[in-house]
Amino acid sequence: MSDFDSELDASGLNCPLPILRAKKAIAALDNGQTLKIIATDPGSVKDFEAFCKQTGNTLLSSGEEDGKFLFMIQKAA
Amino acid sequence: MSTRLPGPQRRDSIVQAASRLFADKGFHGVSIDDIAREVDVSPAILYRHFASKQELYDTVLLELACQRESYVEAVTNSGTSFEDVLAGMTRIYIDSIKQNPDLLRIELQSLLEGSSATRDFFDNRWKSFADYIEFGLNERLPYDLQNREITILSASLMFQGMVREALIQKFLQPHDRLEDVDLDELSHELVRLFLRAVGINKSRISRKAVITA
Numbered sequence: 001m002s003d004f005d006s007e008l009d010a011s012g013l014n015c016p017l018p019i020l021r022a023k024k025a026i027a028a029l030d031n032g033q034t035l036k037i038i039a040t041d042p043g044s045v046k047d048f049e050a051f052c053k054q055t056g057n058t059l060l061s062s063g064e065e066d067g068k069f070l071f072m073i074q075k076a077a
Numbered sequence: 078m079s080t081r082l083p084g085p086q087r088r089d090s091i092v093q094a095a096s097r098l099f100a101d102k103g104f105h106g107v108s109i110d111d112i113a114r115e116v117d118v119s120p121a122i123l124y125r126h127f128a129s130k131q132e133l134y135d136t137v138l139l140e141l142a143c144q145r146e147s148y149v150e151a152v153t154n155s156g157t158s159f160e161d162v163l164a165g166m167t168r169i170y171i172d173s174i175k176q177n178p179d180l181l182r183i184e185l186q187s188l189l190e191g192s193s194a195t196r197d198f199f200d201n202r203w204k205s206f207a208d209y210i211e212f213g214l215n216e217r218l219p220y221d222l223q224n225r226e227i228t229i230l231s232a233s234l235m236f237q238g239m240v241r242e243a244l245i246q247k248f249l250q251p252h253d254r255l256e257d258v259d260l261d262e263l264s265h266e267l268v269r270l271f272l273r274a275v276g277i278n279k280s281r282i283s284r285k286a287v288i289t290a
Contacts, residue, residue, distance in 0.1 A: 014205045016148035017212060020162060023152055047149050054153045 004036040004072060005029060011040045011068065015047050022048070022073065026057060029075045034060065037071040044069050088126045091116050096137045100179035103186055104134050135194075141183050142197035146173050148205060159213045160277060164268045166206065167240060171264050178248040181241075206240075207233045214275060232275050239267055 008025045010018035018039045025035050037048070045062060048071050052059040060072040082090065094115040098107045109130050113120045127133040151165025174181050184202065187194045199207075210233040218225060243263060247255050255263075272278070 013212075014208045015145070016152050016162060016166065016205065017208055019149055019152045020157060023157055043145050043147065047147055050147060050149045051153065054149065 003034070005033040007036045007038070009038045010044070011038055013039070014041050015043050018044050019047055019051050022051065023055075026055075026073065026075050031075055031077040034072055034074045037073065039069045039071070040067070042069070044071075048073070084126075087116075087118070087122070091118075091123060091126055091133070092136055092140060095133050096141065096179055096183070099134060099137055099186075100182040104130075104190070109133075138183060138187055138192060138194035139197065141180050142187070142194040143201050144173075144180065145201045146170060146205070159217070160268065160272055163209065163213075163272075164265065166209065167268050168261070168264045170206075170240065171244065171260055174244045174248055175260065181244055181249060185245075203237055206237060210236055217277070232271075235274065236271050239271065243267060 006025055006029060008018075008021055010021055013021075018037065018041060022035065022037055029035060037044075039048075041047075048059060048062060051057075052073060056076040058074040058076065060074050062069070062071050064070070091112065095107070095112045098111055098115060107130075109120050109123060112133070113123045116123070123133075127136065146169050148162075148166045148169055151162050151169060155161040155165055180202075184195075184198045187198065211229050214229045214232055218229065222228060246252055247258070247260075247263070
């Protein structure tokens with residue numbers, strides 16, 4: 001995984017809590033900065049794709065590691 | 078004679094027809110012959126896909142119980158306040174039952190039958206609300222509140238019971254009183270009363286939070 005500016009652990013949370021927390025965490029970032037998110041809800045894969053599509057932020061990567069879902073989102077410039 | 082369909086497509090059509098019939102008449106009110114007739118195939122073809130009526134019923138239960146709603150729009154379409162997101166989630170949930178009341182019918186049946194799918198219905202359909210309310214109230218309620226844990230749990234149960242009862246009245250046994258009730262207004266009012274009950278006195282929930290179908 002590449003560098004990131006902030007990290008959010010949303011393990012154990014169901015939609016929409018991971019999305020809501022990500023939205024708040026992204027609001028605190030500068031444009032172009034990156035947020036790393038860790039989640040366990042399988043629905044989060046589709047949810048973060050939809051979230052980025054709707055907000056214009058970039059989903060740099062989306063993957064699974066040891067039963068956890070990892071996402072890197074770059075705040076839109 | 079029915080049209081020939083590829084295996085997976087035929088299986089889907091059987092599950093869909095079975096789902097409608099089981100939702101209407103329950104497990105014991107439906108026979109394999111009824112389902113075969115509905116899909117326009119012979120019982121022999123149906124048995125190629127499902128070994129028994131029980132296996133087909135379990136498949137229907139699991140399929141409906143694992144259907145999740147996405148609440149992304151409840152977050153992106155409005156503010157991030159506890160009340161706005163809850164209002165958006167509620168509207169999305171109500172819409173899902175409006176689109177497919179069988180989700181609620183089968184959930185209630187599985188509850189009465191003591192089926193293990195009840196747990197799946199909770200995990201996939203209600204846990205989002207339970208988590209959201211319990212986390213939200215945990216952050217908001219004073220830490221020295223008496224019986225804090227049970228208060229939070231009761232609030233979460235109250236919300237689930239309130240929404241479920243409204244959905245039963247509205248979609249499963251249309252009642253004269255509810256016939257003309259607008260879904261946006263119903264959803265908005267349920268959330269407003271809930272917020273007042275848990276001591277969040279915000280009289281105005283952002284109208285944007287109520288997502289129109």
